[in-house]
Amino acid sequence: MTHPLDLNQLAQHIKQWGQSLGFQQVGICDTDLSAEEPKLQAWLDKQYHGEMEWMARHGMLRARPHELLPGTLRVISVRMNYLPAKAAFASTLNNPQLGYVSRYALGRDYHKLLRQRLKKLGEQIQQYCGELNFRPFVDSAPIMERPLAAKAGIGWVGKHSLILNREAGSWFFLGELLIDLPLPVDRPQEEQCGRCVACITTCPTGAIVEPYTVDARRCISYLTIELEGAIPEEFRPLMGNRIYGCDDCQLICPWNRFSQLTDEADFSPRAALHAPQLIDLFAWSEEKFLRITEGSAIRRIGHLRWLRNIAVALGNAPYQEEVITALRTRQGQNELLDEHIEWALQQQLARRAEHRVEVQSPQKKRLIRAVEKGLPRDA
Incomplete structure (x- = not known):
């Protein structure tokens, strides 16, 4: 590297590179999630994770990203829109002869796509700096992506526990890039849910047991995706025609009036899965x-x-x-x-x-x- 490293300028470059790679927003935060540890432990103690034993197995490691990659100083958090045009929410949910698939799963699996883009972003930063340790994550390791996204200014944690953004609602994927550079950090957004409890009251199974807390054992996404055994009989009539995931808490959210459509062809719905x-x-x-x-x-x-x-x-x-x-x-x-x-x-x-x-x-x-x-x- 022949030029001195201007970290402020590099942070701006990273955001520009990220957007050119298809991310709608890029934020930067430190690795301190100590405030999340007691919340996570309380959630686990109440068995809200259900059969997702890996949540308990990794314990507080989820709140310590610097332990996943020793030397990590910053987390680059990114979001990518996935809402397709003609999502056909109402026409599918209101027709009980059709199967409803959560909109995020209608196209290609997002994990590989986001991970590849994050890897390219890391390589661009590495090339610019001359030397860099980095590691991309997209649901691929025990890491608390939503608190990190909130710290990085991507949005705030809504009462349904998802990240909300005032310009984009919540129809987006999250990913993280851990790096060992002391980049300047972004400011978190203020929470703007106010008194609204629409997501809590609309949940078909009452899975949002209190603001910001989801009992996964009651959540239709958990029941249809994570649960390996029999679905408890009490929840079956409440599932309606939802056969993979559930979007109700997002559909009712007023902030999703500002949601943005994806321009990623890979997220376009597969015909066989769209209102089948x-x-x-x-x-x-x-x-x-x-x-x-x-x-x-x-x-x-x-x-x-x-x-x-x-x-x-x-x-x-x-x-x-x-x-x-x-x-x-x-x-x-x-x-x-x-x-x-x-x-x-x-x-x-x-x-x-x-x-x-x-x-x-x-x-x-x-x-x-x-x-x-x-x-x-x-x-």
């Missing part, structure tokens, strides 16, 4: 599931849990003989799946009985009117 018929999805073979979800975040749950989730959604769908037939065709294939199919069949059969009563009721009403008027019963 539940019956069609339930018929997918494992080979078809793997083929269609190649390069998608959905693939990680596997075909069995995919079918489990769809079985619950079919149980919540309006009565149709085709649904009952579809459910019965997969009985006996797997014990876990059978449990959810049997529950779904019970729901469908109960609706069939109600449907038959409803069909007969107009005839009964005419009969009652006829008897009251003294008319012949076939009038």
